Amino acid sequence: MVTYLDAQSAPLKNTGQIRLHGPEGFEAMRKACQLTARCLDELASIVAPGVTTNTIDRFVFEFGADHGALPATLNYRGYTKSSCTSINHVVCHGIPDDKPLREGDIVNVDVTYILDGWHGDSSRMYPVGEIKRAAERLMEVTHESLMRGIAAVRPGARTGAIGAAIQTYAEAERCSVVRDFCGHGVGQLFHDAPNILHYGTPNEGVELREGMIFTIEPMINLGRPHVKVLADGWTAVTRDRSLTAQYEHTVGVTNNGCEIFTLSPAGLFAPGLKLE
Numbered sequence: 001m002v003t004y005l006d007a008q009s010a011p012l013k014n015t016g017q018i019r020l021h022g023p024e025g026f027e028a029m030r031k032a033c034q035l036t037a038r039c040l041d042e043l044a045s046i047v048a049p050g051v052t053t054n055t056i057d058r059f060v061f062e063f064g065a066d067h068g069a070l071p072a073t074l075n076y077r078g079y080t081k082s083s084c085t086s087i088n089h090v091v092c093h094g095i096p097d098d099k100p101l102r103e104g105d106i107v108n109v110d111v112t113y114i115l116d117g118w119h120g121d122s123s124r125m126y127p128v129g130e131i132k133r134a135a136e137r138l139m140e141v142t143h144e145s146l147m148r149g150i151a152a153v154r155p156g157a158r159t160g161a162i163g164a165a166i167q168t169y170a171e172a173e174r175c176s177v178v179r180d181f182c183g184h185g186v187g188q189l190f191h192d193a194p195n196i197l198h199y200g201t202p203n204e205g206v207e208l209r210e211g212m213i214f215t216i217e218p219m220i221n222l223g224r225p226h227v228k229v230l231a232d233g234w235t236a237v238t239r240d241r242s243l244t245a246q247y248e249h250t251v252g253v254t255n256n257g258c259e260i261f262t263l264s265p266a267g268l269f270a271p272g273l274k275l276e
Contacts, residue, residue: 006019012189018212031120038265040264054096087107103130105131136272140275161202167198179198196214218246219246222244227239250262
C-alpha cells in the first residue's frame, strides 16, 4: 500500500512513502535545478575532442563551489567524483578520468547539485565534434522519449503511463529501453520514493498526485536493452557494446500537469537535434 505524506513533516530518509511538496519546496527545487541546468549549459562550450572527462568534472565542482552548492555524487557511497560522464556504450555512472574525448564520441554528463539542502538533478548528451547520423538519431529518439514521458505526467495518472509513453515510442523507433535503472523521487533526499520505470503499461505503478517531485531519465540503446556493471562497481555498459544515450529532467506534478525544473536557460538541453 502506497502512502503519501506532507514533505514538511516527513523524516529525512527514504521510508518508501511519497512526499507531497508545497510552494516552498517547488521554489527551492527551481533554484537547485536551475543551477544544475546553468552548469550543463556552460559545458556545451567545454565538451570537445581532446578534453578529458576529469576536466569536465573539475568544472562541475568549481561551478558549484562558486555558487554555494556541492555535487551530490561527491563521496556518495564511495563515489569520488562530482559528476558522471558516460561515453558511447556506457549507459550511466561513467567515472571521469584522464582519457581525452575523441571526435565522434557522444557523452552524457549527469550533474546533481545540493543547494540549500535541495537536490537539482539533470543530465544531457553532448556530441564530441562531428558525430555519425546513427548517434545523432539515437540522441533524438532518447530526447523525444523523455519528452513523451514528461507529457504523460498529470494528477490521477499512474507512473506506468510515463514508462509506457517512453517504451512505446523508443521501441517503435527500433531502439530498446534499459530496465536496470530508473528515475526516482528527489528533493531534500538524492534518491527517494517513488521509482519511475521507463517501461510498462499506463495502469501500473502509483498514482501521481500534485506536489510529487521526481526525475525521468530514460536510457535508450541502439541494440539490445541488457547492461552489465564493470568491476569498479559503478560503470554500467551495454552488454552488446551498442551505443546508448540518456536525457534527464527533474519535474514536479502540478494541479494540471507538471513543471520541468531543469529546463535549460540558454535553450541548450538538446541543441542541434532534429526534434519532433
